[in-house]
Amino acid sequence: MLVAATALLALPLAAEAQQKPSRPWAEDVLYFVLIDRFADGSNANNMDVQRDNPGGFHGGDLVGLTRKLDDLADLGITAIWINPVALNIKGAVGAGSFMHYGHHGYWADDLSKMDPRFGTEAELKAFVDEAHRRGIKVLLDIVYNHAGYDSAYTKRPDARDILRTTDWGTCKEEGDDITMCVGGLPDFKTEKPEVARMVVEKQIARAKAAGIDGYRLDTVKHLTPEFWAYHRKTMRENFGKDFFLLGEIFGADYLVADAYFERDDMDAALDFSFKGETLGWLQGRGRTAAYSRFLQKRHKVRPGYIMSHYLSSHDVPMALGELGGDVQKFRLAAALQMASVGMPQIYYGEEVARTGNDWPSNRTDMPWGKDATLPGKGVKRDDGLRDYYKRLIAARRANPAFAHGDYTELAKDGDLLVFQRAMPDSGNAVLVAVNRSEKPQSATVALPASWAGKTVTDALTGKALGKAEASLALTVDGLTAQYLVAN
Numbered sequence: 001m002l003v004a005a006t007a008l009l010a011l012p013l014a015a016e017a018q019q020k021p022s023r024p025w026a027e028d029v030l031y032f033v034l035i036d037r038f039a040d041g042s043n044a045n046n047m048d049v050q051r052d053n054p055g056g057f058h059g060g061d062l063v064g065l066t067r068k069l070d071d072l073a074d075l076g077i078t079a080i081w082i083n084p085v086a087l088n089i090k091g092a093v094g095a096g097s098f099m100h101y102g103h104h105g106y107w108a109d110d111l112s113k114m115d116p117r118f119g120t121e122a123e124l125k126a127f128v129d130e131a132h133r134r135g136i137k138v139l140l141d142i143v144y145n146h147a148g149y150d151s152a153y154t155k156r157p158d159a160r161d162i163l164r165t166t167d168w169g170t171c172k173e174e175g176d177d178i179t180m181c182v183g184g185l186p187d188f189k190t191e192k193p194e195v196a197r198m199v200v201e202k203q204i205a206r207a208k209a210a211g212i213d214g215y216r217l218d219t220v221k222h223l224t225p226e227f228w229a230y231h232r233k234t235m236r237e238n239f240g241k242d243f244f245l246l247g248e249i250f251g252a253d254y255l256v257a258d259a260y261f262e263r264d265d266m267d268a269a270l271d272f273s274f275k276g277e278t279l280g281w282l283q284g285r286g287r288t289a290a291y292s293r294f295l296q297k298r299h300k301v302r303p304g305y306i307m308s309h310y311l312s313s314h315d316v317p318m319a320l321g322e323l324g325g326d327v328q329k330f331r332l333a334a335a336l337q338m339a340s341v342g343m344p345q346i347y348y349g350e351e352v353a354r355t356g357n358d359w360p361s362n363r364t365d366m367p368w369g370k371d372a373t374l375p376g377k378g379v380k381r382d383d384g385l386r387d388y389y390k391r392l393i394a395a396r397r398a399n400p401a402f403a404h405g406d407y408t409e410l411a412k413d414g415d416l417l418v419f420q421r422a423m424p425d426s427g428n429a430v431l432v433a434v435n436r437s438e439k440p441q442s443a444t445v446a447l448p449a450s451w452a453g454k455t456v457t458d459a460l461t462g463k464a465l466g467k468a469e470a471s472l473a474l475t476v477d478g479l480t481a482q483y484l485v486a487n
């Protein structure tokens with residue numbers, strides 16, 4: 001019944017482009033979707049679907065994703081990053097039972113066309129309009145650095161002028177960062193202005209027609225600073241000054257990303273440091289004081305720029321898998337993520353305990369449980385974890401101190417970390433307490449002066465802890481996080 005109702009609701013297309021959400025990017029909670037693995041909304045675009053092959057196409061598309069927007073709005077996320085949608089190669093890499101196809105969108109065959117497996121340009125626009133109607137922004141993933149294996153580019157008469165490639169459409173992984181073939185993928189010679197224009201301009205019309213809010217930029221460190229300067233200028237000319245650019249500078253933390261921010265090449269970068277530090281601390285590696293110092297240092301990001309911190313992605317093992325399936329510890333990781341400065345990024349399905357670990361199992365189907373949506377129909381999911389994520393996200397959105405506040409360490413001895421996120425100007429403050437041990441831990445912490453006379457409440461449970469005084473004797477249960485607020 002639920003499925004039939006949502007299918008009907010998604011049918012009428014928005015008559016006009018919806019107004020873009022005006023929320024500052026620093027306040028967004030991002031959700032990253034691999035379209036092929038999320039929701040199959042149309043059989044008509046299913047070609048070569050092999051749901052038993054972890055490297056195959058599983059049939060998900062933009063129509064299916066659009067039908068799930070109410071579900072994502074209910075989770076509380078405010079922006080969605082979708083994988084590249086340019087036409088991908090038809091062939092596969094690999095042999096036997098594991099043939100790896102371009103189901104992820106990163107192996108372009110023709111940048112000027114859209115991959116029909118994901119949908120049509122009209123369906124992309126309908127998805128963006130419906131997202132905007134719910135206050136959700138859309139980031140489109142864009143690859144400028146390389147083409148897919150054995151793509152149509154390799155077969156062009158001028159292939160050697162535009163690509164580092166061989167006749168068989170792959171390339172040795174050698175050279176420097178700029179000229180190497182990442183993963184053996186033929187490298188576009190983007191240091192040539194005409195090639196830079198080709199890869200950039202072929203993708204503008206589609207994004208413009210759809211009303212996309214910004215790009216997630218792939219393989220940033222494999223293109224030159226001159227390319228990124230040209231790119232920023234071209235984006236602003238075409239989309240206006242607010243078009244958001246989130247770069248994947250592989251391995252970067254705020255220090256590495258700063259060279260790009262200093263030149264204003266982009267607005268934000270993926271934070272490759274958060275996951276390892278956080279899982280390491282939760283697994284008992286390293287002292288609480290050192291982890292607290294790490295969280296504090298993340299605030300040193302250049303003002304006006306954003307680091308987007310994740311726990312899992314399509315390029316790294318799933319965090320829950322790395323924690324050995326320990327959902328309680330994973331909850332603590334999510335609580336730390338939502339309490340930290342930057343743009344938290346949820347990788348599809350980790351909010352319902354999607355199973356998987358390292359590639360290719362980090363790209364499994366979105367678990368839909370009893371919902372009849374393919375390809376993840378019948379796949380077990382943890383709705384209790386989703387409820388927990390809803391509470392984390394709601395608390396983050398209700399308290400601007402999470403996005404904008406400073407960081408003050410309050411307790412860092414043993415296994416209990418307590419810190420304050422506060423905005424001195426507005427008075428909004430949150431105390432975050434996370435206990436990584438299995439036993440209850442206690443600490444006495446100072447409370448913000450602005451809390452005097454108010455009731456201290458744990459925003460995650462709704463439980464009142466009493467009237468605020470100058471300090472609070474806090475006890476946190478084993479493997480538990482608290483977000484203390486005053487009201």
Ligand SMILES: [Ca+2]
Pocket residue numbers: 040041042043044045046059060061117
């Ligand atoms: Ca489909």
Ligand SMILES: [Ca+2]
Pocket residue numbers: 145177178179180187188222223
């Ligand atoms: Ca390159």
